[in-house]
Amino acid sequence: MDSLLTDAAADLLDHACPPALLRALLDPAAAPPEPWQRIVDSGFLDALLPEAEGGAGLDLAGILPLLLACGSHAMPLPVGATILARAAFARQGLTPPEGAITLAQPMAAPSPAALLPAPHLAAQVLLCGTEGGALLLPAAAARVTPLGGGLSRLDWDGAVAGRRLEDGADWRVAGAFLEAVEMAGALRRVLEDTLRYAGERRQFGRAIGAFQAIQQQLSVLAEESAAGLIAAQLAATGPWPDPLRTAAAKIRLGQAAARAMAIAHAVHGAMGITEEHDLHLFTLRLQRGRAAFGGEAFWSERLGRAALRETGDSLGFVRRCLDPVA
Amino acid sequence: MLNFPDLATLPPEAEAFRREVRDFLATHLPPLPADRRARSWMGFDAGFSRALARQGWVGLTLPHHYGGAERGAFARFVLVEEMLAAGAPVAAHWIADRQSGPLILRYGSAAQKDFHLPRICRAESFFCIGMSEPDTGSDLASVRSRAEREGEGWRLNGSKVWTTYAHHAHFMIALVRTAGTPADRHKGLSQFIVDLSLPGVRISPIRDLAGDAHFSEVVFDDVALGPEALIGTEGEGWAQVNAELAFERSGPERILSSIVLLDRWIAWLRETGESRHAALLGRLMAELAVLRAMSIAVTARLAVGASPVTEAALVKDLGTGFEQSIPTLLTEAIAADPATAPPDELLRALAYVAGMAPSFSLRGGTREILRGMVARGLGLR
Ligand SMILES: Cc1cc2nc3c(=O)[nH]c(=O)nc-3n(C[C@H](O)[C@H](O)[C@H](O)COP(=O)(O)OP(=O)(O)OC[C@H]3O[C@@H](n4cnc5c(N)ncnc54)[C@H](O)[C@@H]3O)c2cc1C
Numbered sequence: 262m263d264s265l266l267t268d269a270a271a272d273l274l275d276h277a278c279p280p281a282l283l284r285a286l287l288d289p290a291a292a293p294p295e296p297w298q299r300i301v302d303s304g305f306l307d308a309l310l311p312e313a314e315g316g317a318g319l320d321l322a323g324i325l326p327l328l329l330a331c332g333s334h335a336m337p338l339p340v341g342a343t344i345l346a347r348a349a350f351a352r353q354g355l356t357p358p359e360g361a362i363t364l365a366q367p368m369a370a371p372s373p374a375a376l377l378p379a380p381h382l383a384a385q386v387l388l389c390g391t392e393g394g395a396l397l398l399p400a401a402a403a404r405v406t407p408l409g410g411g412l413s414r415l416d417w418d419g420a421v422a423g424r425r426l427e428d429g430a431d432w433r434v435a436g437a438f439l440e441a442v443e444m445a446g447a448l449r450r451v452l453e454d455t456l457r458y459a460g461e462r463r464q465f466g467r468a469i470g471a472f473q474a475i476q477q478q479l480s481v482l483a484e485e486s487a488a489g490l491i492a493a494q495l496a497a498t499g500p501w502p503d504p505l506r507t508a509a510a511k512i513r514l515g516q517a518a519a520r521a522m523a524i525a526h527a528v529h530g531a532m533g534i535t536e537e538h539d540l541h542l543f544t545l546r547l548q549r550g551r552a553a554f555g556g557e558a559f560w561s562e563r564l565g566r567a568a569l570r571e572t573g574d575s576l577g578f579v580r581r582c583l584d585p586v587a
Numbered sequence: 588m589l590n591f592p593d594l595a596t597l598p599p600e601a602e603a604f605r606r607e608v609r610d611f612l613a614t615h616l617p618p619l620p621a622d623r624r625a626r627s628w629m630g631f632d633a634g635f636s637r638a639l640a641r642q643g644w645v646g647l648t649l650p651h652h653y654g655g656a657e658r659g660a661f662a663r664f665v666l667v668e669e670m671l672a673a674g675a676p677v678a679a680h681w682i683a684d685r686q687s688g689p690l691i692l693r694y695g696s697a698a699q700k701d702f703h704l705p706r707i708c709r710a711e712s713f714f715c716i717g718m719s720e721p722d723t724g725s726d727l728a729s730v731r732s733r734a735e736r737e738g739e740g741w742r743l744n745g746s747k748v749w750t751t752y753a754h755h756a757h758f759m760i761a762l763v764r765t766a767g768t769p770a771d772r773h774k775g776l777s778q779f780i781v782d783l784s785l786p787g788v789r790i791s792p793i794r795d796l797a798g799d800a801h802f803s804e805v806v807f808d809d810v811a812l813g814p815e816a817l818i819g820t821e822g823e824g825w826a827q828v829n830a831e832l833a834f835e836r837s838g839p840e841r842i843l844s845s846i847v848l849l850d851r852w853i854a855w856l857r858e859t860g861e862s863r864h865a866a867l868l869g870r871l872m873a874e875l876a877v878l879r880a881m882s883i884a885v886t887a888r889l890a891v892g893a894s895p896v897t898e899a900a901l902v903k904d905l906g907t908g909f910e911q912s913i914p915t916l917l918t919e920a921i922a923a924d925p926a927t928a929p930p931d932e933l934l935r936a937l938a939y940v941a942g943m944a945p946s947f948s949l950r951g952g953t954r955e956i957l958r959g960m961v962a963r964g965l966g967l968r
Binding site: 586 | 871
């Protein structure tokens with residue numbers, strides 16, 4: 262990964278979304294506007310646009326450091342979705358809508374509805390279409406029902422006017438891609454915080470990280486984090502999220518997240534389930550990412566059917582469809 | 588903190604080499620049913636190894652000067668990947684190619700290199716690894732086999748166990764004590780190249796639960812070794828053996844031990860048009876793709892001369908977990924509908940792999956030992 266971009270992204274997020282501000286951002290009554298302005302000013306939002314159109318001309322690998330940093334900061338502002346949506350509108354020759362754009366999977370309902378984290382932080386909601394393309398709706402027009410775990414249900418009146426994006430893209434893939442990559446960032450953060458805690462917390466006269474049972478769990482956590490980062494890099498190749506590589510990343514990060522959440526909380530003891538401790542900010546991020554835009558079962562079915570349609574052996578399928586250069 | 592290397596890709600030369608390997612396999616791979624191919628790198632066929640040697644691919648990373656192919660880590664990745672996917676019987680030359688040859692190249696004297704390396708590259712010399720003993724498993728520093736100086740050379744006593752294909756090998760590289768007692772731990776250990784045809788060497792194959800005899804017990808009863816048997820430096824055996832284990836842990840063989848079974852199952856799903864296990868297949872493909880990418884990332888570190896010991900241990904732990912999950916999950920899938928009749932070949936392959944799978948996370952360092960290495964890499968110990 263490009264270390265200049267990595268440093269710039271981490272720096273931006275450290276300033277825009279430190280843990281203290283994160284709690285304020287999550288509060289619909291108190292969310293400050295400055296963090297979003299910082300992101301806008303950074304120029305990252307048009308990262309995927311060609312330089313001739315005022316963008317940075319980056320591909321997915323180029324924005325990966327920023328997306329990972331969003332994950333490791335549990336960034337509730339929809340940075341990645343706004344980047345992808347702005348690029349898609351521009352590619353259709355349309356002016357991108359103003360403000361933060363959140364991507365959401367619509368729920369089966371008579372009128373538009375979706376599950377969304379932190380809906381107060383989005384100006385627009387882009388609902389993935391079932392036949393490709395998407396529908397843009399104003400967030401403020403929705404009725405919001407909090408569901409716990411940082412998630413809300415949004416319902417729009419059937420009569421509300423939306424704006425259609427007819428680009429033919431399967432936006433569920435884009436959503437799954439963003440979740441998978443940000444989960445890799447959150448997983449890395451959970452590893453770092455858990456390692457630090459294991460070095461600080463003492464029981465029986467030693468740091469708990471000195472106990473072999475804890476060490477073995479932390480090793481598994483590190484393995485899952487390493488696998489998650491590689492899966493994210495595998496998905497973040499090319500100009501736009503690829504359905505099969507995204508499927509592989511979403512599946513693998515879903516598995517990794519489930520294992521990591523359990524280990525991190527076990528190692529933190531009771532402290533980890535307090536509101537005061539930051540751990541839940543990141544484990545809830547993992548939990549939400551795992552469920553959003555299709556879980557492991559959904560993407561496994563898709564990936565498995567693709568493999569059955571092919572001929573040849575499993576490694577041939579992996580090389581043709583799931584290799585970074587495929 | 589451990590920073591796993593970034594994603595890497597196989598260079599075009601390595602992909603070009605893949606085509607050559609495939610051509611070779613198309614003509615030289617003996618026709619074997621899936622349950623034989625499922626032996627993976629435990630399948631022994633000296634004739635196949637010699638054919639591979641004639642092609643110039645045994646001693647793949649050894650210098651031309653000794654008859655090697657002088658190829659790099661990426662070529663080795665491709666060769667191993669193709670051989671294992673095909674279920675080629677690679678065991679005869681496997682250990683010499685993977686670790687004994689590179690060990691001799693690194694630590695051997697000019698005379699040892701001149702003698703052993705050309706024979707390895709011609710697949711005339713097969714090697715085995717003498718680390719484990721009846722009372723020495725994970726705790727390798729506790730070895731008791733002992734070589735005492737005698738005249739110019741040495742006298743060796745003791746025993747080794749679980750020695751893969753000792754009964755077909757010509758030489759063993761053995762880790763033994765040359766000074767002190769087991770209480771001295773890492774100090775006083777040395778490595779020897781033991782000619783297994785010498786008087787006093789007794790080799791008894793041990794039958795495994797599948798009925799195969801791949802490993803042996805080897806007893807040394809006053810074996811007289813010449814001075815040239817010592818490899819590397821007297822007393823430096825511990826450092827040398829750890830360098831050797833790093834060669835042993837980093838390859839695709841730690842991911843692919845169940846791949847023949849998996850592919851046979853996929854073929855059956857396609858034959859019958861059965862799609863109810865698509866989700867299971869998709870999950871396995873996702874894991875395989877990520878593990879392979881991790882293995883290539885580690886290979887890229889090897890290719891630039893780094894020694895990614897912790898990273899290799901990390902991938903091996905994940906990889907053997909994947910290999911072991913395959914027979915467990917496929918048992919469930921194949922038995923999902925008791926009224927179907929899976930092909931005999933698939934059932935035989937499943938029976939073999941399910942039986943042997945526990946060994947995947949024992950050989951080359953157990954799961955707990957590898958996780959301990961990862962913990963060390965994380966700064967926890
Ligand atoms: C198919 C196969 C081929 C092999 N080929 C060779 C070969 O060619 N040459 C060779 O030298 N050896 C070979 N081995 C032996 C292999 O290296 C050993 O099996 C391995 O090192 C473990 O030793 P052990 O079996 O004695 O188990 P033990 O060391 O007795 O371990 C038993 C259990 O205790 C656990 N344990 C041990 N110590 C610790 C610890 N400190 N902390 C936590 N848990 C611990 C282990 O993880 C394991 O779960 C082979 C083994 C197999 C299965």
